[in-house]
Amino acid sequence: SLVVNGNSVPVAALTLNGGLTWSQSIMPAATNSSTDQYAYVMSNNSDSFVAVRRSIDTSKTTGKIVYTMDRGRSWNSATTFAGSGSYVPAAVYPDSTPYMLFSAANSDTAYSSPTGDVWTPVTLPIASPWACSAGARGCYVALAANTAAGSNIAIYQDFGNVWRQTTMASTLVWKSVATADGVNFVAVGEATGSRDTNIVNYSNNRGASWASATLPSSGRWSAVSSNGTTFVALRQNSNKAAYSSDSGRTWTEITLPAVRGWTRLIGSPRLYMALSTDSSSSSAVAVSVDGG
Numbered sequence: 001s002l003v004v005n006g007n008s009v010p011v012a013a014l015t016l017n018g019g020l021t022w023s024q025s026i027m028p029a030a031t032n033s034s035t036d037q038y039a040y041v042m043s044n045n046s047d048s049f050v051a052v053r054r055s056i057d058t059s060k061t062t063g064k065i066v067y068t069m070d071r072g073r074s075w076n077s078a079t080t081f082a083g084s085g086s087y088v089p090a091a092v093y094p095d096s097t098p099y100m101l102f103s104a105a106n107s108d109t110a111y112s113s114p115t116g117d118v119w120t121p122v123t124l125p126i127a128s129p130w131a132c133s134a135g136a137r138g139c140y141v142a143l144a145a146n147t148a149a150g151s152n153i154a155i156y157q158d159f160g161n162v163w164r165q166t167t168m169a170s171t172l173v174w175k176s177v178a179t180a181d182g183v184n185f186v187a188v189g190e191a192t193g194s195r196d197t198n199i200v201n202y203s204n205n206r207g208a209s210w211a212s213a214t215l216p217s218s219g220r221w222s223a224v225s226s227n228g229t230t231f232v233a234l235r236q237n238s239n240k241a242a243y244s245s246d247s248g249r250t251w252t253e254i255t256l257p258a259v260r261g262w263t264r265l266i267g268s269p270r271l272y273m274a275l276s277t278d279s280s281s282s283s284a285v286a287v288s289v290d291g292g
Contacts, residue, residue: 067116139182156207202248
């Protein structure tokens, strides 16, 4: 796992033993502008990581996107990327599924890259601002964003074939979607107006159709991930989470070590790592090695 501190001298912290020890990696410099700092990091295998700035400035010739293929020992700037503005990365499972970036603005163009170096434009079936995305084994889902009214719009791609539009089972402000096998997907969010909900949506057919399920408690569910066996969802500003061992149909509540603004969750075959990145609360990392 790798975590980025996105200040003007950005530092990546890498752990290879479930968070017990960390090593430091200095990344290409950013400015003090919040839009120029690194906002996202993703990985599609144990050696490869990609970091994306909060907003990509087309006037920059280098450093729009940076990547490493040696666990952070050295970083390189992406050779080709034609997009600009803010992008939402797909949460790709570490099975060498290509990286994907979806525009946070109204766009029908995404970008795909196997390594983070050369990015190829991908035409989507509809134009939308995109809230979140996930992919594994060449299958992807992306959920449309609408912070005012919520959204029930999604798109999916089946084994590299054409993208198709579909409808979610619920209308929510989507925060996170996850998969570990490209077949089973789970999505969480919150009600409009930053209100609580206990609804989760899941798909067991690569994102083609969706059903709703009930979480153990109502809250602002901020993140979901999978380790290949279970799904875990985090409830923001609490010490509560939930896990599902039946691909999202039923959920059991679990207790985290502390009340924090949990907003990021990383799942891998070995562990889950939950990150608190909310500035209103103390930063923290929580690790589970037993499936949640």
